[in-house]
Amino acid sequence: MAATLKDATAIVGIGQTAFAKQLPQSEKELACRAILAALDDAGIDPSEVDAFSSYTMEETDEVEVAKAIGAGDVTFFSKIGYGGGGSCATVGHLAAAVATGQASVGVAWRSRKRGSGPRPWKNTAVQLPTPGQWTRPFGLLRPADEIGMLARRYMHEYGATRDHLFNVAMACRNRANENPAAMMYERPLTREMYMTSRMISDPLCLFDNCLETDGALACVIVSAERARDCRQKPVYVHSVAQGLPSQHHGMVNYWNDDPLSGPAWTAARHLWKQADFGPQDVDVAQIYDAFTPLIPLSLEGYGFCGRGEGAAFTEGGALEMGGRLPINTGGGGLSEAYVHGFNLINEGVKQLRGISTAQVPDAATCLVTAGEGVPTSAILLRA
Amino acid sequence: MQPTTKPATPPTPPTPSASADGLLLPVPDEDGAPFWEYTAQGELRVQGCAEPACGKLRFPPRPCCPHCRSFDSEWRLMSGRGRIWSYVQPHPPLLPAYAAQAPYNVILVELADAPHIRLAGNLVASADAPMNSVDPARLRIGARVQVVFTETGGMAVPRWILEKS
Numbered sequence: 166m167a168a169t170l171k172d173a174t175a176i177v178g179i180g181q182t183a184f185a186k187q188l189p190q191s192e193k194e195l196a197c198r199a200i201l202a203a204l205d206d207a208g209i210d211p212s213e214v215d216a217f218s219s220y221t222m223e224e225t226d227e228v229e230v231a232k233a234i235g236a237g238d239v240t241f242f243s244k245i246g247y248g249g250g251g252s253c254a255t256v257g258h259l260a261a262a263v264a265t266g267q268a269s270v271g272v273a274w275r276s277r278k279r280g281s282g283p284r285p286w287k288n289t290a291v292q293l294p295t296p297g298q299w300t301r302p303f304g305l306l307r308p309a310d311e312i313g314m315l316a317r318r319y320m321h322e323y324g325a326t327r328d329h330l331f332n333v334a335m336a337c338r339n340r341a342n343e344n345p346a347a348m349m350y351e352r353p354l355t356r357e358m359y360m361t362s363r364m365i366s367d368p369l370c371l372f373d374n375c376l377e378t379d380g381a382l383a384c385v386i387v388s389a390e391r392a393r394d395c396r397q398k399p400v401y402v403h404s405v406a407q408g409l410p411s412q413h414h415g416m417v418n419y420w421n422d423d424p425l426s427g428p429a430w431t432a433a434r435h436l437w438k439q440a441d442f443g444p445q446d447v448d449v450a451q452i453y454d455a456f457t458p459l460i461p462l463s464l465e466g467y468g469f470c471g472r473g474e475g476a477a478f479t480e481g482g483a484l485e486m487g488g489r490l491p492i493n494t495g496g497g498g499l500s501e502a503y504v505h506g507f508n509l510i511n512e513g514v515k516q517l518r519g520i521s522t523a524q525v526p527d528a529a530t531c532l533v534t535a536g537e538g539v540p541t542s543a544i545l546l547r548a
Numbered sequence: 549m550q551p552t553t554k555p556a557t558p559p560t561p562p563t564p565s566a567s568a569d570g571l572l573l574p575v576p577d578e579d580g581a582p583f584w585e586y587t588a589q590g591e592l593r594v595q596g597c598a599e600p601a602c603g604k605l606r607f608p609p610r611p612c613c614p615h616c617r618s619f620d621s622e623w624r625l626m627s628g629r630g631r632i633w634s635y636v637q638p639h640p641p642l643l644p645a646y647a648a649q650a651p652y653n654v655i656l657v658e659l660a661d662a663p664h665i666r667l668a669g670n671l672v673a674s675a676d677a678p679m680n681s682v683d684p685a686r687l688r689i690g691a692r693v694q695v696v697f698t699e700t701g702g703m704a705v706p707r708w709i710l711e712k713s
Contacts, residue, residue, distance in 0.1 A: 298575055299608055302571060303679075303705075304571075306642060307642075314634045317634045317689070363639065366638045368636070414608070420664070420666060
């Protein structure tokens with residue numbers, strides 16, 4: 166068998182800017198600051214960077230970043246599509262590039278001014294013919310509307326309730342309340358606040374939706390061999406996968422035979438097949454949470470419970486510290502920052518370094534996922 | 549290499565357009581255009597494979613059949629009956645014309661003739677009634693609906709009314 170990616174590379178540096186509704190710096194400057202912070206964390210000089218990966222929706226491209234930070238000759242660069250579905254794939258692409266000798270120091274990043282900048286759905290001039298012609302005229306305009314449609318069906322089919330979605334929002338908010346860098350630090354959430362908040366796309370209320378954030382994050386990937394000489398304890402990239410299910414169709418996956426089993430299921434099959442351990446061995450998880458219903462769907466998809474059991478899984482504090490599976494320990498997209506899920510990657514690294522503000526004792530394995538509902542990606546990290 | 553016979557100029561991107569009430573109109577692509585040509589004639593048709601041994605329906609429209617890979621397709625007339633598979637009620641912030649009607653409903657209808665084909669639309673009191681014309685209490689997964697067509701901005705947009713029980 167050919168060489169595998171298993172533990173062949175490691176994340177050795179992480180960096181981030183402040184998170185806020187509005188930051189004065191440009192996206193390009195935020196990108197550079199996060200990348201330089203990650204390289205400094207790793208103890209690697211920017212001139213050694215020879216690989217970059219980010220999202221197709223990233224406005225600052227690798228040419229600008231490489232020039233600005235003083236990178237050397239770059240021999241690998243890639244961009245991943247589908248918005249938040251791309252987050253973990255950036256790490257996956259760099260791991261593959263480094264493991265196969267195409268590059269030696271990779272930087273993945275995401276910089277975004279979603280808090281103060283434009284929202285894509287508001288720009289009707291860029292509405293795409295497909296599938297926009299089948300959904301947008303009818304008022305299915307925003308991701309919240311598109312996911313709300315799946316959420317309603319999920320609730321109908323499996324008896325999931327708003328209380329279950331609240332469990333998700335609450336777990337993320339509780340972790341953010343422990344994280345001074347989180348936008349929702351010192352802003353507790355109560356069940357009453359949740360149940361009486363305004364609807365965004367019924368059945369999804371305000372607290373079922375992620376934050377609008379300005380900010381940037383980055384991480385640095387090198388070979389496992391080199392990682393041993395870096396400044397920080399290496400966090401190994403144990404398994405990586407992308408997922409585009411047969412007959413899938415973007416966030417409006419309504420024409421699939423089974424719209425409630427989305428890209429997570431596809432990514433999970435490959436992720437676990439390549440891993441030395443299974444879902445029962447995951448100490449902590451960072452699960453993409455642009456919307457609360459993505460958590461029960463992902464819990465099912467990644468095999469933490471059976472089909473239709475994701476909502477019940479959230480009961481009894483399972484997602485909280487000390488629970489069966491603590492999730493989104495920095496606060497996630499719902500309560501730390503929404504930077505297309507990149508904060509989930511860095512939080513996974515913090516857990517395995519043992520430096521999270523909501524540290525799971527002796528955490529040695531972490532699942533990080535990208536957006537469910539869209540073509541997605543996931544990584545398993547190990548200490 | 550043979551020179552291409554295609555014109556050098558790229559196709560013009562579709563111009564987003566709105567109906568008189570400011571709602572977005574569908575911007576058909578090449579594969580989807582027949583759907584909208586048929587709705588203009590008051591017909592709900594879905595693309596199907598024209599290969600006799602296959603014949604499977606598919607949606608959204610696309611160049612070839614994912615089952616047998618035939619490029620021959622035909623547009624099959626549907627009964628226009630279906631059931632609500634799911635629904636949402638969007639609230640602002642929304643584009644202005646939609647905010648004016650919010651909260652309105654968007655439903656996903658599974659077609660009686662092909663349950664795996666689900667069309668997004670609106671449940672309305674009558675063909676020309678606004679998107680918020682049905683009491684939200686009447687929205688129910690599984691409810692039987694029937695297609696109607698609304699003429700707007702030179703197009704016929706399918707909408708749905710509750711089937712009389």
